[in-house]
Amino acid sequence: MxxxxxxxxxxxxxxxxxxxxxxxxxxxxxxxxxxxxxxxxxxxxxxxxxxxxxxxxxxxxxxxxxxxxxxxxxxxxxxxxxxxxxxxxxxxxxxxxxxxxxxxxxxxxxxxxxxxxxxxxxxxxxxxxxxxxxxxxxxxxxxxxxxxxxxxxxxxxxxxxxxxxxxxxxxxxFKRVPEAVLIKGMAEICSKCEIDVSEDALRIIAANADGSVRDGLSILDQCISGGDTHVGAKDVLEFLGASGEEVFIELTDMVRKGKTADALVLVDEVLSDGKDVRQFIRDWVNHYRNLLMAKFIRDPQNVINMSVENIARIRKQSESIELADINRGILELSKTMREAKWSTQPRILLELAAVTMSADVYSMRGAEERAARTAVKGQTVSDSSMGPAATGKASGEDRNAADGDGESAEGEERRPGQDADSSQENTGYDQQPRYDCDALWKAVFEDGEAAKGSFYIIGSGAALTDIGQYEFTVTTSSEHVKSHAENNRQLLEDLMEKHTGKRRTMKVVMKGESSESKNGRQAEDIAREAGDILGIDVEIR
Known part of the structure; x- marks a missing residue:
């Protein structure tokens, strides 16, 4: 027996x-x-x-x-x-x-x-x-x-x-048994049983045993039960329903470059081969962990349990990926792994994670581009302090250069609610970007981050009525809605900054106060703008 x-x-x-x-x-x-x-x-x-x-x-x-x-x-x-x-x-x-x-x-x-x-x-x-x-x-x-x-x-x-x-x-x-110790122990047992199991196969078994000797030997037992004289890494991966490291390297590159469609196709191909969804998510999280180790540790062989060839591939990818991308991948996939544990549709959660991570790449790039454009505009305003004549001359030259470029003015991305002619360079208060308040307010509440708590109450009970140089005005007829808006001030200001590219303070007013507040706001903005140009501090009383 x-x-x-x-x-x-x-x-x-x-x-x-x-x-x-x-x-x-x-x-x-x-x-x-x-x-x-x-x-x-x-x-x-x-x-x-x-x-x-x-x-x-x-x-x-x-x-x-x-x-x-x-x-x-x-x-x-x-x-x-x-x-x-x-x-x-x-x-x-x-x-x-x-x-x-x-x-x-x-x-x-x-x-x-x-x-x-x-x-x-x-x-x-x-x-x-x-x-x-x-x-x-x-x-x-x-x-x-x-x-x-x-x-x-x-x-x-x-x-x-x-x-x-x-x-x-x-x-x-009792501690979890280190993978190196478990590999050595299983190799000795294989030698006694006269079973040929490759070192890569033992590495994969040890990694999936999670420090448990019994689990490791149970996996090994099932891998050799097929009667094959040799058990390789591919045999173990097929038994576990896991994927090779090259799949995760390719998938991570697709997500990092924002290739959402390619990433979803690759996930479909892997799962169509019979791979376990939850195991795939765990392995992908572990791949990001390996990238983190390779990015900071010069000799990661002691902390990454895989072959020398795969470690070299991991190190190469870690050199081309940002730490923020690794951090985002670990957090998103860890959340997906927790949710998939009890979900009846774990595949959908995996696909959603891939889409979310790719979308995050686009939003990060967009934020970086907006920050770069804001920096350029800030430099233009600084140059305008040289005097009216110099400003007019420089503005004319800049416009001629922009017309000659042929792509810079038309190719620049417009934000939701911004008029087509408002993306041109602006150096004065009268030339600041003009926004469609209704379209911009709608875009704020279509943002994924806005679908929380009392945001629907704010969106339906208040309106964006004015956007100035330093603040934006939200008008409502309900004290209840006004209270919700004040409680969510930080997030509303963050979302407006995301969609306009500039930080502004929110001002919530009741209907009837808006015209008076608008005139006061314009006076304050003009005073602040004058102070910026002259290089002096302006106190508003």
Missing amino acids: YTALYRAYRPEVFDEILGQEHIVKILKNQIDSDSTSHAYLFCGTRGTGKTTTARILAKGLNCTAEEGQRPCGHCSVCNSIKEGTYIDVIEIDAASNNGVDNIRELRESVKYPPAVGRKKVYIIDEVHMLSPGAFNALLKTLEEPPGYVVFILATTEPQKLPATILSRCMRLD
């Missing part, structure tokens, strides 16, 4: 335990010095060796070998514990024996000394599943057990245990 790899090659002595050297050292020293605790709490994620270590500790406490060699792994006691027939080692699954009556039976059996060995060992797995009443029943026995009894509690969720239980145990935390 075939035995699964994780069972057939379960460690039998301390030296065979993978990746938990800090715990092995403590337990070996305690056994050799006969100073073991009366209660242990083994904590850690699944597959890190908690129950296996508990059994090895039970062997060490009862092994018949000489001191310093316990457990030996081959005496009658060690073999009996391995087979589960040793009468003085009792394993309890707290998930199915979590009631008060089960713990009362345990308390009764504790009264009797060991039948064969030196110690009577109780291994309680998934101890966090015990009921509150069961914890209370266990408490006194756990605090002062007989000298011949040792409790070993194992759990993946120590935060669920009562503080009174935690304080009575010696806590040992």
Whole structure:
């Protein structure tokens, strides 16, 4: 009868335990010095060796070998514990024996000394599943057990245990097994089984095991179950429903360059080949993480688990991608991964993430272009301080140069609500861009960021009535809408800056006040403009 790899090659002595050297050292020293605790709490994620270590500790406490060699792994006691027939080692699954009556039976059996060995060992797995009443029943026995009894509690969720239980145990935390250690361990098992598995295949298995020895061996077991004499990286990827690194390099480049259609086609091709959507999202997030590591670490082999060739490709791409793009990719895909975990349509979420990331590239480029144009206009205004004659001459030359260029005036992007002739260079107040207030206000509320909370109330109950050099006016007839607008002042000012390219202060007025405020605003703007040209501070009273 075939035995699964994780069972057939379960460690039998301390030296065979993978990746938990800090715990092995403590337990070996305690056994050799006969100073073991009366209660242990083994904590850690699944597959890190908690129950296996508990059994090895039970062997060490009862092994018949000489001191310093316990457990030996081959005496009658060690073999009996391995087979589960040793009468003085009792394993309890707290998930199915979590009631008060089960713990009362345990308390009764504790009264009797060991039948064969030196110690009577109780291994309680998934101890966090015990009921509150069961914890209370266990408490006194756990605090002062007989000298011949040792409790070993194992759990993946120590935060669920009562503080009174935690304080009575010696806590040992099991770490996730490093990928390099797991690769080495699986390679040794493959050698014993006479199975040819490539190093790249083992790397992929270790990466997907997420620090769990049992998960890694289970994946390896299924990969070799096909009967092939050789298992390569491609075989492992097909089994896992994962994709090769070249797919993520190509997809990331498409998103980074704003090629939304190409990115969606590539996603469709990958998923049509039967790849798992959720696995694809996880792998894509990990690709962005690898880009981050390669961008800052000169020699990333120790932190990126892949072949030297793939690391070289990752490094090359990291040199051409901005840190902001990496950050945006990690955040967007992490959010998608969380949502896809419970979604019945994870593919749609993946496609939406690709579209969103590509759209972000366009919006970032647009913001950079607007900032550059604003800087050029600011320089023009600064030059105008040389005097009216110089200003007029320079303006005429600039217009002639623009006409000769043939593309600069017509090719410049107009913002929503801006008139066609308002994109020309402006150096005075009377020449500032003219906007269609209704179209601009509509564009603000069509923006994705605006579809939150009370924005629909503001959009339907207020109107944009004027845009000045330094502020814009929003008019409403409702105090309720005015209050909502004031509460969302920051976001409204941000959105107006996004669509006009200039930061302005919002002024909210009630109907009837608008004409008066407009005249006052014009006076203030003219005063500020004069101060800018003359290089003096103007105080508005």
